[in-house]
Amino acid sequence: MTAQDLDALYQEIILDHYKKPHGKGLREHAGHTAEVHHVNPTCGDEVTLRVHVSDGVVEDVSYDALGCSISQASASVLYDLVVGKSVDEAMAIHQAFLTLMQGKGTVEPDEDVLEDGIAFAGVAKFPARVKCALLSWMAWKDATAQVVAGDGDN
Amino acid sequence: MTAQDLDALYQEIILDHYKKPHGKGLREHAGHTAEVHHVNPTCGDEVTLRVHVSDGVVEDVSYDALGCSISQASASVLYDLVVGKSVDEAMAIHQAFLTLMQGKGTVEPDEDVLEDGIAFAGVAKFPARVKCALLSWMAWKDATAQVVAGDGDN
Amino acid sequence: MTLEGLLPELAVIRKDFPILERTLAGGVPLIYLDSANTSQKPQVVIDTMVDHLEHHNANIARAMHQLGAESTEAFEAARDKVAAFIGAPERDEVIFTKNASEALNLVANTLVWPGERQVGPGDEIVITEMEHHSNIVPWQLLTQRTGATLRWFGLTDDGRLDLSTIDELITERTKVVSLTWVSNMLGTINPIAEITRKAHAVGAIVVVDASQAAPQLPIDLSAMPVEERPDLLAFTGHKVVGPTGIGVLWGSRAVLDALPPFLGGGEMIETVRMEGSTYAGIPHKFEAGTPPIVEAIGLGAAVDYLAHIGLDAIHAHEKAITGYALEGLRSVKGLTVLGPLDAAARGGAISFELDGVHPHDIAQVLDSRGIAVRAGHHCAKPAHARFGVQSSTRMSSYLYTEPREIDALVEALEYTRSYFKLDRA
Amino acid sequence: MTLEGLLPELAVIRKDFPILERTLAGGVPLIYLDSANTSQKPQVVIDTMVDHLEHHNANIARAMHQLGAESTEAFEAARDKVAAFIGAPERDEVIFTKNASEALNLVANTLVWPGERQVGPGDEIVITEMEHHSNIVPWQLLTQRTGATLRWFGLTDDGRLDLSTIDELITERTKVVSLTWVSNMLGTINPIAEITRKAHAVGAIVVVDASQAAPQLPIDLSAMPVEERPDLLAFTGHKVVGPTGIGVLWGSRAVLDALPPFLGGGEMIETVRMEGSTYAGIPHKFEAGTPPIVEAIGLGAAVDYLAHIGLDAIHAHEKAITGYALEGLRSVKGLTVLGPLDAAARGGAISFELDGVHPHDIAQVLDSRGIAVRAGHHCAKPAHARFGVQSSTRMSSYLYTEPREIDALVEALEYTRSYFKLDRA
Numbered sequence A, B: 001m002t003a004q005d006l007d008a009l010y011q012e013i014i015l016d017h018y019k020k021p022h023g024k025g026l027r028e029h030a031g032h033t034a035e036v037h038h039v040n041p042t043c044g045d046e047v048t049l050r051v052h053v054s055d056g057v058v059e060d061v062s063y064d065a066l067g068c069s070i071s072q073a074s075a076s077v078l079y080d081l082v083v084g085k086s087v088d089e090a091m092a093i094h095q096a097f098l099t100l101m102q103g104k105g106t107v108e109p110d111e112d113v114l115e116d117g118i119a120f121a122g123v124a125k126f127p128a129r130v131k132c133a134l135l136s137w138m139a140w141k142d143a144t145a146q147v148v149a150g151d152g153d154n
Numbered sequence C, D: 001m002t003l004e005g006l007l008p009e010l011a012v013i014r015k016d017f018p019i020l021e022r023t024l025a026g027g028v029p030l031i032y033l034d035s036a037n038t039s040q041k042p043q044v045v046i047d048t049m050v051d052h053l054e055h056h057n058a059n060i061a062r063a064m065h066q067l068g069a070e071s072t073e074a075f076e077a078a079r080d081k082v083a084a085f086i087g088a089p090e091r092d093e094v095i096f097t098k099n100a101s102e103a104l105n106l107v108a109n110t111l112v113w114p115g116e117r118q119v120g121p122g123d124e125i126v127i128t129e130m131e132h133h134s135n136i137v138p139w140q141l142l143t144q145r146t147g148a149t150l151r152w153f154g155l156t157d158d159g160r161l162d163l164s165t166i167d168e169l170i171t172e173r174t175k176v177v178s179l180t181w182v183s184n185m186l187g188t189i190n191p192i193a194e195i196t197r198k199a200h201a202v203g204a205i206v207v208v209d210a211s212q213a214a215p216q217l218p219i220d221l222s223a224m225p226v227e228e229r230p231d232l233l234a235f236t237g238h239k240v241v242g243p244t245g246i247g248v249l250w251g252s253r254a255v256l257d258a259l260p261p262f263l264g265g266g267e268m269i270e271t272v273r274m275e276g277s278t279y280a281g282i283p284h285k286f287e288a289g290t291p292p293i294v295e296a297i298g299l300g301a302a303v304d305y306l307a308h309i310g311l312d313a314i315h316a317h318e319k320a321i322t323g324y325a326l327e328g329l330r331s332v333k334g335l336t337v338l339g340p341l342d343a344a345a346r347g348g349a350i351s352f353e354l355d356g357v358h359p360h361d362i363a364q365v366l367d368s369r370g371i372a373v374r375a376g377h378h379c380a381k382p383a384h385a386r387f388g389v390q391s392s393t394r395m396s397s398y399l400y401t402e403p404r405e406i407d408a409l410v411e412a413l414e415y416t417r418s419y420f421k422l423d424r425a
C-alpha cells in the first residue's frame, strides 16, 4: 500500500473512534441477552460481545475487545449504529456494512445508513483488514440471532 | 539406456540361466535349515529361499522365485556358486558379488571367484536393476545367518 | 495419421510440454507412456510457479504485508480454480493436502476419533479389490485400530467390479464405502453413482479416489443428484499436469464439519491455550502448518490449463488413443490385456502381460528405444493377485499422446519378442 | 556501513534472490524482514526445480525408465544433501514430510498406537510455553486421545525456559520431551543438550523442533554425544531458502523403527494383501504416496546453497544483524522487546510491542514503506499469554538482510509513532 492508501485506511473518524470507543465495556442486563466470543484466528483479535434485546429493539450492545484500531473502531461504530434500532433495522444496517466491506473498494457507502461507518470504505480495499472491521459485526449478528431464537438468557 | 547397454545387461549367460535356472524349487532337508521370504517392494519380485548347512558347509540352497530375468538368473548363479562351499567361503563370494553390484559399473569382476556371476557386471550400471540381481543374494545371506545363529530348524 | 476424437491442436499442445523435446541415451527421442504414474507439466504451470517464487513469495494468511496479501490471494484463487474444476458446491470444501494418499489417510485417520462418524467394532468399511494401495492400507490401519471389519468388492474376470454381491456388502453395518473411480491398473471406470446411491441408502459415507479420474473425466459434483454425489473425493496434483507436493480432498461441508481435526498446528486453530485448543472452520481446520503454497498455485494453473482445453475434449482424446492402443496391442502375439477391452468404458491406463517375458525386461527393452512405461504391481497388489499375476507392464497415455507413439510401442513390443527369442522357445 | 560479522559477500548474495529487486505499490523497494515466517528463494533453487520439471520429471522408485531413474537419483541425492546438512548419522534416517508441522504430527500421531513407545494413561509429555502451535496442538491431541498428561516448562521474565522446575517436570513418568531449539517469537535459543541428557536419563525420547534453528545454526547431529543427541528433529523447507511443500523429520533408526506406520499407501509398503500388509523400512515406511519430488530436489539445492556460504558465517551474520537491530529498536520510545536482549544468545526473530499502537497498525504503516514484518500471535499464543500480550510485531532477518534495512525499520517505527500521534496523546 502507498502512503495515500494508508490515509484512506486510517481516516480521522476511525482513529477518533479507536481512541475514544463508544459503548465499550460489558454491561449486565435483566431480560433477553446473549453473549458471544469471536476470534480472528489469523491475528488473534478477540471480542466478547453481549446483546440485549427487548420488544424487538436492540437495547444495548456491550463489548470487550482486544484488537487493532480498525477492529476497535468498528465495534464503536457498530454500537452507535445499532443501539436503539429495531432488530430488523439493525440487521439491514449490518447488511449494508457487510456489502461495503466485501465490495473490494467498489461499493459507494450510503452515509444516511452507515453514518461514521462510511469511513471504512478505505478498509474494503485491504483484504487482510476486512476481517478486522467485521469481527464485532459478525459477533453482533451471531449474538442477536441467538437472542431472537430465544437461546440467550432471559 | 542404449541398444548397446541393453546387450551389456542381457548377456547370453544371464538369459541362459533365466531360461534354465539351476537348483530351482524348494527342497526338504533334515538338519540345519532356515527359510526366508524376501520381497522387492518397488516391483513386487519375490523369493522364498531355503538354506541347508551341515558341518559349516552350504549343502543346498533351494528357492522359489518370481521375478524378472535378472533376478531369476542371479538366483541360479547363486546356487552354482555357493552350494558345496564352506559358509565362510560362500560369504566371501557373496561379498564379491555385492561389491560388483554396488560398484556402478566400475568394479572389475574376478572370474575365478564369480564364474558366471561376472555376467552381472553390466547390471551394475542400472541402479533400478541392481535390486533385482541382489534379491536372492540378500535372502541367502539372511537365511544363512539364521542357520549359523541356530535360529533355523534343526 | 488421424483418428476420430484426437485433440485437434495436438501438435500445439505438445509444444506446451518442454520435456517432450527431450532425447535420451543414444539420442533417442522420448516417448512418454507413463502418465498414469505422473503427468508431464506444461510451461504455463512451471512459469506460474517461477513467477510466484521470484516475485510474490511469502507465507499466507498470517502475513499482512503486500507480498503476503499477493501470496494469500494467489493461494486462495487456486482453491477457487480447483473448486471450479470439480464443480465443488462450496469452495471452502476444497482442502489442500500433499497428495492423494494424504487425502485418503486424512479421512481414514479422523474416523478413528470421537465424532458423529466415529468407526468402532462391528462397523464395516467396504473397499474393492482394484484399489491402489493408498486406498487400501489406510483402511486396513483403521480397521485394525478400531476393531471394525474391512470388506471387499471382488472383480469379474474382465476386470469390472462384481456388483452381484452389493446387497451383502453394503448393509446397515457399513459406515464407509471407499473406491476408485477409474482403476490405475485395469483402466475400469466404476459406477460411482449407483454405488453411492446404495451406500447413502444405508447411511454410509462414500469416499471416491479420483486420482485417475480427475486427469481424464469431466467432474461436476454440483450437477450430481445429492444421493449420488460422493461425500469425499481425493485426487493428486501431479497427475493433472500440476506439480508434486499437492493433492486435493474435497468433502461435503456436513461430513468435513463432523470429522475431528487431523494434523494439529499453525493455521488450523481458532485459539490455542494451555488447557486446550479450538479449531478453525473448513478448509483451514485440515490444513495444519504452512501449506504447499507454490504447489497449490501451480495446481491452479494446471487445472486452468486442462479446463481451457476442455475435459470433454481430453476425455475424447484419451478414448481415441486408448482404442487405438488396444487394437495395436491385440496384434502382438502372446499379449494379454488385463481389464476391460472396450475403450469407451475405461480410462487410458492399459496393463498387459506378454507371455514369456517379465514386465521389467519388457520395460527395459522399451526404455532402450526411449519408450517410458511402468512395470511392476502399480501399487495394486491385490488386483494383480486376483488375476494371478505378480506384475504387469502398463502403458498410459495423456492429452499429449500421439498415435505414432502407440505405433512405436507396438513395434518395440515386437522387438522385445524377438530380443528374447520368444518364437524360438 | 559495516558491522563485525556481516557476510562479506552480502551484495553478491542479495543478487541471488530475485525477489529482492521487487518494488511494491508506489514504487517503494521491498524490505523483507519476515524471514522467520518464510525465507526468500535464491535463483539456484528455482532453476533446479525448473530444470527438473522441464527435463527429468517422472515418478520415483516405481519407474524403471531413464526419466524415472534420473528423478529417483535426484530425489535420493536430495536426501543425502539434507542428511549432510544436519550431520545425520545415517541418510536413511531422513524422512521427507510436507512441512515441519507434519513431521511433528507424524511423531505425536504414531505414539498413540501399539509399539515399544506407545503412550498411555499416566504417561507424561513435556513441552514448553514458548512452542509454536505446531509443537503444541499435536501433543494436546495425543494426550487427549491417550489419557496421558501434558506438562509445560514455564518461561522466565526475560523469555528463557525456566529450568528451575526441571526435576519435577522430567521424571520416570515422562515419555517424550518436545521443544523448540530456537523460539520463533522470543528468539530464545534453548539448551537442547542439557534437556536431552536429562530426558534420556529417565528413558524419555526428545523431539526437537528445529524449524527456526535449521536456517541459522550449524547442526551436526553426528558430532553430538549420544546422551545429548535428540531422538527426533523436525524442520521445514521454506524457512531454509527451499520451497514450500517439503519438510524434514530426522529420527534415530532405533526410534523410527519402533514407531508404527503413519500414513498408509503406495511406497511405504513391503507387501499388500487383503488379509494385511507389511511395511518397508525407513525412510520409505513414513513416506506414503508420491512424495514432494521436485520440492525435495529444490530443498537439496537450498541446503547446498546454505552449506556453500557456510552455516557458521550465516550464524555470525544473523548475530550481527540481530545485535544491530536490538540496538536500533531500543532507541524507539515506548518500544519493548519480548525475549532475551543479548544477540549472542538468541536467534534472529525479534518480537516487540510499541506502546499505544496495535501490531496490525504498525505492520500496516511499515508496509506502506515497503517493510514486510509480521504482526499477530506468530502461532505462539501461550507465549504471548505468558507475557500478557495478545499480539506483537516481529521483525526477522536472514542471510540477505542489510543493516540499512534495519535503519529503515527503525525510521519507519518513528514514523508510525508520529502517524498515530503518540506523543500528543
Ligand SMILES: Cc1ncc(COP(=O)(O)O)c(C=O)c1O
Residues within 6 Å of the ligand: C266, C288, C289, C290, C291, D036, D037, D099, D100, D101, D102, D132, D134, D135, D180, D182, D183, D184, D209, D211, D212, D236, D237, D238, D247, D379
Ligand atoms: C518454531 C516453529 N515450529 C514449527 C513451525 C511450522 O512450520 P510449517 O508451518 O512449515 O509446518 C514454524 C513456522 O511456522 C516455526 O517457526
Ligand SMILES: Cc1ncc(COP(=O)(O)O)c(C=O)c1O
Residues within 6 Å of the ligand: C036, C037, C099, C100, C101, C102, C132, C134, C135, C180, C182, C183, C184, C209, C211, C212, C236, C237, C238, C247, C379, D266, D288, D289, D290, D291
Ligand atoms: C488410483 C490411485 N489412487 C491413489 C494414488 C496415489 O496418488 P499419490 O501417490 O499422488 O498420493 C494413485 C497414484 O499413484 C492412483 O493411481
